[in-house]
Amino acid sequence: LSPFPRPSSEEARPSSLNLSHRPRRNRKAEWSRRLVRENVLTANDLIWPIFIVEGASGRQPVGSMPGVERLTIGEAVREAERAASLHIPAVALFPYTDPALRDPTGSESLNSRNLVCRAVREIKKAVPELGIICDVALDPYTSHGHDGVMDGQRILNDETVALLARQAVLQAEAGADIIAPSDMMDGRVGAIRTALDEMGFQDVQIMAYAAKYASAFYGPFRDAIGTSATLVGDKRTYQMDPANANEAMREVLLDLEEGADMIMVKPGLPYLDIVHRVKETFAVPTFAYQVSGEYAMIKAAAANGWIDGERAMMESLLAFKRAGADGILTYFAPQVAEKLKTQG
Ligand code: PBG
Numbered sequence: 001l002s003p004f005p006r007p008s009s010e011e012a013r014p015s016s017l018n019l020s021h022r023p024r025r026n027r028k029a030e031w032s033r034r035l036v037r038e039n040v041l042t043a044n045d046l047i048w049p050i051f052i053v054e055g056a057s058g059r060q061p062v063g064s065m066p067g068v069e070r071l072t073i074g075e076a077v078r079e080a081e082r083a084a085s086l087h088i089p090a091v092a093l094f095p096y097t098d099p100a101l102r103d104p105t106g107s108e109s110l111n112s113r114n115l116v117c118r119a120v121r122e123i124k125k126a127v128p129e130l131g132i133i134c135d136v137a138l139d140p141y142t143s144h145g146h147d148g149v150m151d152g153q154r155i156l157n158d159e160t161v162a163l164l165a166r167q168a169v170l171q172a173e174a175g176a177d178i179i180a181p182s183d184m185m186d187g188r189v190g191a192i193r194t195a196l197d198e199m200g201f202q203d204v205q206i207m208a209y210a211a212k213y214a215s216a217f218y219g220p221f222r223d224a225i226g227t228s229a230t231l232v233g234d235k236r237t238y239q240m241d242p243a244n245a246n247e248a249m250r251e252v253l254l255d256l257e258e259g260a261d262m263i264m265v266k267p268g269l270p271y272l273d274i275v276h277r278v279k280e281t282f283a284v285p286t287f288a289y290q291v292s293g294e295y296a297m298i299k300a301a302a303a304n305g306w307i308d309g310e311r312a313m314m315e316s317l318l319a320f321k322r323a324g325a326d327g328i329l330t331y332f333a334p335q336v337a338e339k340l341k342t343q344g
Helices: 023-027 030-036 073-085 115-126 157-174 188-198 216-224 246-257 269-282 292-303 309-323 333-343
Strands: 046-053 059-061 069-071 090-096 131-136 178-181 205-212 262-266 286-290 327-330
Touching: 023 030, 046 073, 046 115, 046 333, 069 073, 073 090, 073 115, 073 333, 090 115, 090 216, 115 131, 115 157, 131 157, 157 178, 157 188, 178 188, 188 205, 205 246, 205 269, 216 292, 246 262, 246 269, 262 269, 269 286, 269 309, 286 309, 292 309, 309 327, 309 333
Parallel strands: 046 069, 046 090, 046 327, 090 131, 131 178, 178 205, 205 262, 262 286, 286 327
Antiparallel strands: 059 069
């Protein structure tokens, strides 16, 4: 005789709710979850942003971005080789410009032998099969840390665009495959397209930071390129108001009309609604930038043992895919690609 009371027939049958729909059925085992999975992250989805610094050799840790380092060109070439071997399609290069070379108009941006142009040449020579993306903006080169030239407190649009178009041509001459204007000046995509075409760079793509918000999440990046201490004021007269979504659609439309080949939304996770709307509305290649602050938050919480950093990394990147992104710029790129490789 059982020491346990016999359940009544009602209690014995878990189906007693008589449900015809039980979504949990498809989740009952790993094989079934794999079978019904709607989105996957692969190495093909990753773009790796890399910080470049002057120097014969070596690496400098970025304090607010644990695991991220500024790389000298030699180290960057090594990491570019690693990126290619991990099947990461492209890297995006960002220079830490020697403060002595920064001035109010960012004139170092027009030096064909500046840090970024030399890095592009070296990486292209060593790893021709890897895509190279160059950011177009003046902020790594200006003494005030803004993305444009200033008249008093104003950021001048048209004067800045003229400089950006020349900067883009120099980067293309160095071997950049994709030009990514991140400055948020009006009309820069069209001007860059015209300038590239005039110089015979019809095949150089433009990935427009079309919907780029004036965000608090860029803080660690500004440490990495050395603009956080010098930035005068904020970027709200050119980067978008985080309150706006319809305006993002207009920005994307204009950039597409001006000839953008791909669209980027930035920051990433807090703006997944924008990523989704852009993809639904325009059905063009759409990218999201998981920016420095997003990376730092995951790293900091993980370092405190408050979240599982690896899982948060994978989940956040998958969320971009679910929202409709074709790819993600992420500082996690090499770590994710390694992980995806071992997972098969
Ligand atoms: C500069 C630029 C920024 C980022 C990419 N390009 C910073 C800014 O606009 O101040 C941010 C990237 C990141 O936070 O990871 N035009």
